[in-house]
Amino acid sequence: MMKKVEENGLVSMDVFGVICEKLDFDDLFQLAGVCKCWRTLHESYWESFMESEVPLLVQTSYGEKACYFISLCQRKIYCSNMMDYARGCSYAGFSCGYVIMAKANNSLLLMNPFTRRKIDLWQPFHSSLVSYPCHAIIAYVKDSTDFIIVLLSERNSSLYIYQTQNCEWNRWYDPCRVVDFVVFQHIVYVITDDAQIGVVILKSNTFKFLQLNNVPSFTSTDLKLVSSDGNLLVVHFVPRHKFEVYKVDFASMDWIKLETLGDVALFYAKNTKCYALSNPVSRGYEKNCLYYIDQSTTLCEVYSMNNYNFPLYISGETVAPSRSRPYWSDWCFRHVRDEVDYSLLE
Known part of the structure; x- marks a missing residue:
């Protein structure tokens, strides 16, 4: 052709x-x-x-109708006006190519700026999604056209899951405070503020916590679960104060503290998901580093595991042409597609 x-x-x-x-x-x-x-x-x-262009940084601002996708390495900003449809909504995450927005009527709007597809989930959530920040991801059901949305509400640190096969929200009840979740090897894992790791039993609305050894004795809301090259990682990161990474060894059921990330870079957003990128040098990023963004600023701080008290450098290339302060910032990994398998936990 x-x-x-x-x-x-x-x-x-x-x-x-x-x-x-x-x-x-x-x-x-x-x-x-x-x-x-x-x-x-x-x-x-x-x-x-x-x-x-992996990853891209996604950013918009108060009073803006546009959404900006920023390539840090290429120092280029791409604009999309598709977010004009989301006025009056609040940001809940980026997943499987979709921007997830919470609407004023407590339903969700999914918008894919790369395919121009929009999905309205009309089934309302139990409480206000706009008033209280939330973090959500999409995961497709294996061998099916259905998908689920996993949502963590900051109002009560509870996990909620919407399943398209029955078009309803379900809440996973547990006295523990869930602070993050991830889809790893087709299973949804959660972590609590006291470092308990559990799996979500999708058909019974329950958690099954793992019996792990050498669990660190700390309580923190700054814990992230990360899927990286077939490994489940726990990232404990506080800017200019703490940068620890652990691997969950399923053979020995141990927490193992890592001294280095090796040929991996982490991309950490304050209120959403943390990603791992292998061979980051080929993309123009540094290995054994964490790239940190916070929606209260337009800067990206880069931390090394060798010295986490101060960033290696601070990039100012994330600034989109805006007249007002940032509304939210997140990382966009366009080709990451989460998938769950119900049969694994029957």
Whole structure:
């Protein structure tokens, strides 16, 4: 097809790429509608572009109608006006390519800025999602078209799960305070503020806590669960104060403190998810480091496990063109797709 396009005197892939580099997300979608040949070129360009731009930082601000996707390494800002649909909503997370927004009627709106798809979940939540911050992810059900939404409410530190197969919310009751969760090897894991790790039994609305050895004796709300290259990690990070990483060894059922991340970088957002990226140098990032963003600032701090008292450096390249303070900032890993398997915990 590419050869035919060039023989017909139409734009080549190289020229098409130059054109695309000057466009924002919204313009790129319109470009694909020029003709059949341009649509083919666009599909090829879009996949390679999104693969190379990992991760992107997502940011918007109070009073803004636009959403900005920022490439720290390329020092480029891409704009999308799709977030105009989400005025009056509050941010709940980025997952599986979707921005998750909580609406004023306590339902959720899922918007994929890369495919332009929107999903309204009309089933209302139990309490106000807009008044109280929440963190949510999407996970698809294995061998099914259904998906679930896992949501952690800061109002009561409780876990809620919405399942499309029955279109209702369920709350997982437990006296322990859940501070984070992650999908690891098709199972939803949670961690509490006293470092208990458990699995979510989706069919019975219960937790099953793991009997682990060498559990650190601390209580903290700054704990994150991370899936990294087949390992379940626990990150205990407090800016300029604490940076510890543990691996859960399922063979010995031990917590093992890591002295180094090796060829891995962590991408940590204060109120949402923490990601791990292998071979970060190939993406322009440093290994054995943690990239930290907080929605109260437009800066990205970079910490090394060798010295966590002070950041290696602070990047100012996250600043989107805005006249007001940031509303939220998060990391966008476009190709991360979480999937759960109900049969594993029957």
